[in-house]
Amino acid sequence: xxESRVPAFLGVFLLFCCFGTPExxxxxxRPGVQPRRDLAFGDVFxxxxxxxxxxxxxxxxxxxxxxxxxxxxxxSFSLPINxxxxxxxxxxxxxxxxxxxxxQDQDQAGATPFDPNVPFTVRLNPDGxxxxxxxxxxxxxxxxxxxxYEADVVLTATYTGN
Amino acid sequence: MSRSSMIRTFxxxxxxxxxxxxxxxxxxxxxxxxxxxxxxxxxxxxxxLHNTATEPEEVSISFVFAYPVSDSAGDxxxxxxxxxxxxxxxxxxWIRAYPRRALVAPGETRAVRLLAQxxxxxxxxxxxxxxxxxxxxTQVPLEEIDTTEVRVGLTLEVRTVxxxxxxxxxxxxxxVFTGADHSLVGDSLAVKVGMQRTGNAAFLGTLxxxxxxxxxxxxxxxxxxxxxxxxxxxxxxxxxxDLPTGSYTLHIRVDTERSDLDPANVLPSQAxxxxxxxxxx
Numbered sequence: 001x002x003e004s005r006v007p008a009f010l011g012v013f014l015l016f017c018c019f020g021t022p023e024x025x026x027x028x029x030r031p032g033v034q035p036r037r038d039l040a041f042g043d044v045f046x047x048x049x050x051x052x053x054x055x056x057x058x059x060x061x062x063x064x065x066x067x068x069x070x071x072x073x074x075x076s077f078s079l080p081i082n083x084x085x086x087x088x089x090x091x092x093x094x095x096x097x098x099x100x101x102x103x104q105d106q107d108q109a110g111a112t113p114f115d116p117n118v119p120f121t122v123r124l125n126p127d128g129x130x131x132x133x134x135x136x137x138x139x140x141x142x143x144x145x146x147x148x149y150e151a152d153v154v155l156t157a158t159y160t161g162n
Numbered sequence: 163m164s165r166s167s168m169i170r171t172f173x174x175x176x177x178x179x180x181x182x183x184x185x186x187x188x189x190x191x192x193x194x195x196x197x198x199x200x201x202x203x204x205x206x207x208x209x210x211l212h213n214t215a216t217e218p219e220e221v222s223i224s225f226v227f228a229y230p231v232s233d234s235a236g237d238x239x240x241x242x243x244x245x246x247x248x249x250x251x252x253x254x255x256w257i258r259a260y261p262r263r264a265l266v267a268p269g270e271t272r273a274v275r276l277l278a279q280x281x282x283x284x285x286x287x288x289x290x291x292x293x294x295x296x297x298x299x300t301q302v303p304l305e306e307i308d309t310t311e312v313r314v315g316l317t318l319e320v321r322t323v324x325x326x327x328x329x330x331x332x333x334x335x336x337x338v339f340t341g342a343d344h345s346l347v348g349d350s351l352a353v354k355v356g357m358q359r360t361g362n363a364a365f366l367g368t369l370x371x372x373x374x375x376x377x378x379x380x381x382x383x384x385x386x387x388x389x390x391x392x393x394x395x396x397x398x399x400x401x402x403x404d405l406p407t408g409s410y411t412l413h414i415r416v417d418t419e420r421s422d423l424d425p426a427n428v429l430p431s432q433a434x435x436x437x438x439x440x441x442x443x
Contacts (some may be wrong), residue, residue: 032192034215035298035318044312061318068196068422072387074240083314091314119239138314148313158240158292158323159196160230161366161389162396 030066033157037062047142054101054133055108061134065157069128074158075102076119080151083106083138091149092139101133108133121160190215191266191297193322198276198293199427200257202330205278209259209293209324213266217399219297221266223259223274225326227252228292229364229391236354240323253289253328256280266297278328286331288363290391295322311330325389327364327427335361335418336431337390342414344438349403351440355414356395357388363429365390366420371398372413373405373440381405388416405442412438 039061044050052059079099084089101111104125111133114120118140124130134153194210213219227250228242246252260275280289299317340356351373359365366389373382384400417433 013196030192030194030198030212031322031324032190033320033322034190035281035320038318039316040318041314044314046312050314063318063320066192069164070386071196072238080316093314093316119416120268121237121239134318136316140312140314144312146311150315150317152298152319153316154296154319154321156294156321157321158228159325160231160238160240161197161325162238162387162394 031068031071031159032066033155033159034064034066035061035155036064039153040138041138044138044140044144046140046144049137049139051137052135054099054111054113054135056135057108060108061153063132063134063155065124065130065132066126067128067159069124069126071124071128072121072160072162073124073130074119074121074160075132076156076158077116077134078152078154078156079116079136080153083149083151085145085147085148085149087145089145089147089149091141093136093143093151095134095136099135099137103131104129106131132154191219191221191295191322193293193324196332197423197427198326200276200278200322200326200328202280202284205280207276208273209276210271210273211264211266211295212266212271213378216268218268219266220263221249221272221295221297224262224296225254225257225259225291225295226294226323227254227290228323229290230389230394231392232395234395236352236395238394238396242292250290251282251287251289253278253326254291256316257291257326257328259293275430276326280328280330284330286333286362286396287409288328289328289331290364291326291328292323293326295324296320329363333429334431335360335363335365335429337365337367337388337416337434339414339416339434339436340393342436342438344412344440346402346443347399349401351400351402351412351442353398353400353412353414353438354395355398355416356393357390357416358393359390361431363431365418365430365431366415366423366428367418368420369396369398370413370415370417371400372415373400373402374411374413375405376409381410387420387422402442407442410440411440412440414438
């Protein structure tokens with residue numbers, strides 16, 4: 001009977017390695033989006049706009065998207081106009097064409113630019129992966145008060161079924 | 163080495179290998195299945211949320227009425243109808259998730275039950291919704307952040323939107339071609355195929371393109387999943403840069419093959435075929 005222990009363990013191991021949890025695999029694809037890195041403007045100076053490029057390797061926002069291979073997905077951002085401090089003060093931020101980038105692999109420098117204000121349909125690579133980067137511009141006023149300003153950016157990945 | 167120590171060694175090696183293999187696949191919340199089906203008899207189904215991140219994720223689930231559409235270029239998007247009319251086959255208003263909110267621990271798989279409570283007089287047919295799974299990691303308390311300077315940060319929240327289909331009684335589907343054309347774009351052939359759904363249910367199938375040379379040999383092929391809820395103009399790009407000049411025939415076929423779905427959930431329909439004559443320069 002002991003001879004069967006290693007093959008049985010191997011079987012479980014291979015099932016786990018190749019397919020993840022049985023419940024998930026039994027249901028087919030496993031769509032998901034992972035925010036890998038927040039978009040960080042860091043310190044800004046009153047009256048001086050600060051732009052973060054989506055190609056910035058450390059300060060741009062970064063997402064990894066997964067799903068079935070070659071799956072088509074519509075990406076849409078919900079973007080703030082103002083960031084808000086705990087005291088309720090606001091700081092303007094804006095996003096224009098080229099502030100988002102898409103790549104089927106992790107080639108940030110070669111990412112396809114797009115406008116994060118407009119839905120953008122993409123296709124995952126044959127491994128079921130894709131990457132998105134986000135930049136933008138913060139515009140503190142000359143009288144901007146010192147504080148931490150924040151807001152949420154929402155990325156929605158909608159599976160078109162195509 | 164004793165047999166039991168060999169087994170222990172095997173286990174350690176395999177577990178390490180498993181961790182190394184799985185680590186690159188780590189995501190936040192993944193959702194399964196990618197398309198959920200409910201019927202009027204059972205009126206329920208389950209979706210699974212799995213957190214493979216290292217932090218807990220706050221997850222919420224809601225529903226909207228949405229379906230794929232296309233523009234004149236053949237690009238597909240998904241339109242969300244905020245206020246469906248009585249003519250829209252929306253299930254968004256009467257499907258609920260239990261629980262609607264959850265905190266999913268790292269490594270945890272949480273089952274969420276979908277329950278349908280349709281109107282008592284629901285006509286036969288198919289009804290659509292999209293499950294919106296929103297997730298975000300637990301937040302850093304603001305008290306811990308230095309505020310002696312102007313600092314700016316944006317927190318990323320993600321939503322994964324997957325289709326939900328509810329079927330009541332006799333449902334059937336099919337498509338007809340509404341047109342097909344092609345154009346050469348650089349070293350590729352851009353093929354646009356127009357389809358219109360028939361029946362009372364969405365057509366879930368696959369579009370197959372096979373390019374044959376004058377001798378009938380396969381020169382290129384592409385396959386794309388298609389979901390035709392009303393009408394769809396589907397663009398497929400076929401690389402032809404390596405092909406010699408000459409006459410070709412592009413065979414276009416659409417059928418209800420879906421490698422990604424349980425066959426029990428795919429409504430059968432007769433395959434449809436057409437072809438285009440193409441001259442490559």
